[in-house]
Amino acid sequence: MENQPSRRNFLKTSTAAAAGTTLASAIARSAHAQGNDEIKIGLIGCGGRGTGATVNIFETKGNVKLVAVADAFDSKASGVVNTLKQRNRGKYASKVDVPAEQIFSGLDAYKKVLETDCDLVIIATPPGFKPQQFEAAVNAGKHVFMEKPVASDAIGVRRVLASVEESKKKNLMVGIGLQRRHEAQYLETVDRIHGGAIGDLIALRVYWNGGGIWYRNRTEEQTEMGFQCNNWYHFNWLSGDQICEQHIHNLDVGCWLKGEYPVECNGMGGRGLREGGDASKSQIFDHTFCEYTFADGTKMFSQGRHLSGGWNHVAEYAHGTKGTANVSGSQISGQDGDWKFSGKRQQGHQQEQHDLIEALMRGDIYNEGEYGAMSTFTAILGREACYSGKIVKWDELLEKGRELAPGIDNYTLDTAPPTVPGDDGNYPVPVPGKYSPFA
Structure with missing residues (x-):
C-alpha cells in the first residue's frame, strides 16, 4: 500500500504527451526514432472499440502494420481482419498483414499475441480482463494502448498500478483511452482553470446521461461464460457498470481539474428500467447519483443514466470563487471577462493515437497508466457507494x-462465471442498504 500514488497533487500538468516523466526508450529509439521503421501492432479485443483504435492508428503518420489479433470468439478475431482490409474501400489493406496462424481465439488468446514480434498491443477487452492482460503485456516488454476503464474492482486497480510501476522500469509506452486529455479544447480550458481563471474551485458537476446500451440475447450454442462475455456490459465483474464504462470520462475530467482524487463518496442509484423482459437478465444499474468529497471539502456531483426519451447530457462544469466554466463546451466566465476556445476542436480518439504513434516515432515514452487506474477507481468508488x-x-x-472475479486468470469459455442466474433465471443484483463494498 505504501507504493500507491497519492490522491492529492496527482496530476498538475495538462500536456498529455508529458503525463508522468518523459523518458527515452532504448527500444523505441532503435526501432522508430527516424519514423521510417515499421511499428507492428497486436490487437487484443476485436469489438467496436478495438477496431476503432486500430483504424485510428492506421490514420497516423506512422509506418504501422497489424500483425496479430485475439478475441474470446473466433468469429470476431477472424472477422476483424477481413473488416479492416475492406474498410474505406480497401484503404487500410496494405496495413493488415495477419497470417492465419496469428489469428487467435479464447480467453487466453492474448498470451499468444504477446508471443509474436509485435511492438505495441491494443487492449480493448472488457474491463474485468484488462488487469491480467496489461500485466502480461508489460512482462512481455510490449508498449501498450489500453482502453478505459482499466479494471472493474479494487483488486484489479491495485494490479494495474503494480504493472504501471513495472512498465516505467522498462521504459514502456502506456496510453490509456481517456481521450479528452489529448484534445486541444480540453487542454487549453483546463490549463486556464489551473491558472486561476475562475479562482479556487468550489464545486464540480459531471454528467453522462444517455439513451441506453445494447443487449444481446442468448443463443443456443453459448455457454454461460460465453453469453456473459458476449453481453459483457451487463455484468459488473466484466464492465464495472455504466459509471465505470462510460461516466469515467467525465469523472476523469473532474479529477484532472481538481488535480487530485476524492477521499470519499456517497451515492444512490437503481435499475427501475431494467426490470422485465430480456434486458432484466442484467446486473447493472440504469441510474446513479454521486457526491464525491475531496480532502479540502470540495464536492464533485455526478449523474449517470440510461433512459430513452430523457434528458441526454454528457458534460463537465466547474464553479470557482471568481467564475464558472463549461469545460466540455470550452467556455469560461470569469472576473476578467468571458473566454471561448477559438482553435480547431480535435476528435480525441484520433488525436490520442496521433500523440502515441508520433511519440514512438521520436523515441519518446510517456505513461498514462497511473491516472487511468486512479480515474477507474474513482468510478468504482462511486459505484460501490451507489x-x-x-x-x-x-x-x-x-x-x-x-474481488468480483476470483481466479480470473484461469477462466475459459467453459468455466462457470463468478455470477450465475438464480432459479428464476435472473442474476443477483446489488440492493442498497444490504450490499457491502467489502470482501
Missing part, C-alpha cells in the same frame, strides 16, 4: 474492496 447506499472511503475500499 450499490451500498453508504459513504465509502477511498483508502478503505482500495485496500479491502471486494
